[in-house]
Amino acid sequence: MTIHDRRLGRRAVLQNGTLFLATAAVMPAVALGAKPADPLKIGVITDLHYADKPAAGTRYYRETLSKLEAAALQFEQDEPRFVVELGDLIDAADSVQTEQRYLSTIDREFSQICKDRHYVLGNHCVETLKKDEFLGGVGQEKSYYSFDRGGYHFIVLDSCFRSDGEPYGRHNSVWTDANVPPAELEWLAADLKACSDPVIVFAHQRLDVSNSHGVRNGAEVRRVLEASGNVLAVFQGHSHRNDVTEIAGIHYCTLVAMVEGSGADNNGYSVISLDSSGAIAVDGFCKQADYRWKS
Numbered sequence: 511m512t513i514h515d516r517r518l519g520r521r522a523v524l525q526n527g528t529l530f531l532a533t534a535a536v537m538p539a540v541a542l543g544a545k546p547a548d549p550l551k552i553g554v555i556t557d558l559h560y561a562d563k564p565a566a567g568t569r570y571y572r573e574t575l576s577k578l579e580a581a582a583l584q585f586e587q588d589e590p591r592f593v594v595e596l597g598d599l600i601d602a603a604d605s606v607q608t609e610q611r612y613l614s615t616i617d618r619e620f621s622q623i624c625k626d627r628h629y630v631l632g633n634h635c636v637e638t639l640k641k642d643e644f645l646g647g648v649g650q651e652k653s654y655y656s657f658d659r660g661g662y663h664f665i666v667l668d669s670c671f672r673s674d675g676e677p678y679g680r681h682n683s684v685w686t687d688a689n690v691p692p693a694e695l696e697w698l699a700a701d702l703k704a705c706s707d708p709v710i711v712f713a714h715q716r717l718d719v720s721n722s723h724g725v726r727n728g729a730e731v732r733r734v735l736e737a738s739g740n741v742l743a744v745f746q747g748h749s750h751r752n753d754v755t756e757i758a759g760i761h762y763c764t765l766v767a768m769v770e771g772s773g774a775d776n777n778g779y780s781v782i783s784l785d786s787s788g789a790i791a792v793d794g795f796c797k798q799a800d801y802r803w804k805s
């Protein structure tokens with residue numbers, strides 16, 4: 511359908527291989543314009559920790575393949591505009607080569623869900639692999655960046671840096687020393703300044719707590735987010751459990767880990783819907799909680 515057809519209130523209909531342009535007269539719903547615009551839907555998963563190794567404690571590494579399949583079936587119904595994984599897509603192997611195999615196995619499944627995919631780096635993603643090896647493996651150019659979809663601005667953050675500025679990789683990190691370094695903070699402030707649309711942020715390590723699951727300079731990051739006045743919510747993973755806080759009008763929503771527990775019920779994934787008024791709905795599946803926030 512061309513812009514011209516849209517202006518005429520026409521809708522292109524493909525019937526038995528023939529393209530018809532239906533006028534508003536035979537499609538009253540279009541003519542009335544009563545139907546509000548569909549919300550922008552996002553499919554979200556986090557902390558899959560996929561690895562071809564036996565379970566350890568509550569983490570069932572191999573089972574995330576079938577759990578991801580369940581999420582994929584749900585996303586097929588909901589047809590999200592894009593999908594995001596909030597980090598820790600893979601778990602550690604004893605060699606770089608084996609870990610790359612874990613990554614290609616899980617990403618082969620994930621990449622079938624949707625063409626528009628976004629990867630947040632988790633500490634486990636770059637425990638053995640270096641950042642460029644992980645990003646190269648999933649075909650993503652940068653570890654932090656922003657993009658626009660449907661009137662919203664989205665930001666992917668990377669907190670996998672030590673406090674001395676060194677990026678995580680090849681066993682050089684301490685998982686409790688996660689930081690957003692000055693160069694990324696500067697980029698974030700400039701990116702937010704240039705944007706007037708409502709903003710949603712995706713992160714792995716938590717920006718709302720100061721315990722071991724929190725980003726060390728989380729308060730500094732929050733100040734940058736708050737200064738923009740446009741940030742509605744931050745979605746994050748890392749601590750593997752449902753949690754939500756509100757700080758200075760921004761929702762910080764922590765989503766459950768897919769890797770936790772055995773069996774189909776011990777799963778978690780969500781579909782986030784954003785409507786044009788700025789209202790947010792999080793529809794959680796299995797262990798994932800639901801949330802509704804008005805604009």
Ligand SMILES: [Zn+2]
Nearest residue numbers: 557598748767
């Ligand atoms: Zn994790």
